[in-house]
Amino acid sequence: MLAAGAVILTLNVLLLGRQIIIFQSLSLLGYCIAPLDVGIFICMLRPPVIAKVVVAGVTLGWSSWAAYPFISTAVNPQRKALVLYPVLLMYVSLGFLIIAID
Template structure:
C-alpha cells in the first residue's frame, strides 16, 4: 500500500511479497461504497458489477501483460492492480459526499492518474520496451471504467 501511496519509492523487490487479501478488501470496499447509494432494487447489481469489473479487468490486464512477454506471475500482477485501486476508493468517498459535477470530475481524474501512474510504475518495467503501449492501453481502460462507475454512482448520491 505504501508503494501505491508513493510510487516513486516503489521497487521491484516489493512485488515478491504479494498477497491477495489487501486487493480483495479494496475491491469489496469500492463495491460497498458504490452500492451504498444505489437505489434499493439495484444495490446487489451494483455491488456484483463492481466486483466483477475489478476482478475480470485485473485478469484481462494481467493476461495481456503475460502475452506481451511480461516477466511477472499472475498473482503478483493481480495484487499490484488491486492495490492500485486505493486512490479510486478515495475518489469514491469524496464523490459520494457530494459537490458539483466539475469537482467530482476533477477528483476522479486526479485519482485515475494516480492509480494509472502507480500501476505503470510496476507494469511498465515488466513488459518489453517495444510493447509497453500495448500493455498500457488495457490499464487505461480498466481504470477508466472504474472511474466512470464512481461518477455514475456519485450522480445518484442523495448528497450531490
C-alpha cells in the same frame, strides 16, 4: 468489473511475453486502484458534478502514475503501450463510475 479487469490484464501481460509475478498483479490491482477508492468515498458525499469530475480526474491520474512502474518492469519496453492501454481503459471506466455515483 475488477475481477474481469484483473483477468484480462494478467492474460495481456502473459501473452506479451513475460511471466507476471503474482505480487505485481496484486499490487497493480490493490495499490494502484486505492486512489480510485478514495475518489469513490469522496464522491459519495454528494459534491457537485464538476467536483466529481475533478476528483475522478485527479484519482485517475494518480492511479495511472502508480501503475506505470509495475507495468514497465513486467513487459518489454517496446510493448509497454500494449499493456498500458487496457489498464488505462479499466481505470477510465472506473473513473466514469465515480462520476456516475448519485
